[in-house]
Amino acid sequence: MEEYTRKVLDVILNIPKGRVLTYGGAAALAGNPKGARQVSRILHSMSRNYNLPWHRVINSRGRISLPRKEEQDLQRDLLESEGVIFDEKGSVDLNIFLYQPGHSRKSFGPL
DNA sequence: CCACTGACTACTT
DNA sequence: CAAGTAGCCAGTG
Numbered sequence: 001m002e003e004y005t006r007k008v009l010d011v012i013l014n015i016p017k018g019r020v021l022t023y024g025g026a027a028a029l030a031g032n033p034k035g036a037r038q039v040s041r042i043l044h045s046m047s048r049n050y051n052l053p054w055h056r057v058i059n060s061r062g063r064i065s066l067p068r069k070e071e072q073d074l075q076r077d078l079l080e081s082e083g084v085i086f087d088e089k090g091s092v093d094l095n096i097f098l099y100q101p102g103h104s105r106k107s108f109g110p111l
Numbered sequence: 112c113c114a115c116t117g118a119c120t121a122c123t124t
Numbered sequence: 125c126a127a128g129t130a131g132c133c134a135g136t137g
Contacts, residue, residue, distance in 0.1 A: 004134075022119085027119085035119090035134080037117060037133065041117060045135080054118085059118080060121085114137095120130105120131090122129085124128075124129100
């Protein structure tokens with residue numbers, strides 16, 4: 001497996017509860033800003049074996065990208081149970097919930 | 112090695 | 125907002 005793949009896994013595992021990360025963001029943190037698509041494939045192939053928090057990974061517009069509705073609902077449920085808020089259009093406010101290493105605040109949220 | 116795939120992204124219509 | 129285009133790159137066969 002490529003080192004890049006390993007780094008992506010590491011990044012995903014480090015997303016704090018209640019935060020989300022975009023595919024591109026995970027790719028960038030893993031050292032390959034153009035590797036967003038690999039992130040999605042990694043999640044698909046590794047989430048089974050590594051117990052990854054795959055639900056904390058969404059696309060650059062703050063929306064769920066899963067193709068199947070059941071999976072979308074599951075991801076949304078998991079995120080909401082962690083405190084992530086979805087607006088009426090079904091998207092997450094990345095300005096609030098995006099995981100940004102080094103930019104951590106003591107508290108966050110819409111309040 | 113080549114061809115194809117994909118839970119992406121940014122840009123343009 | 126939806127649809128099309130181009131760039132991207134590791135896994136798989």
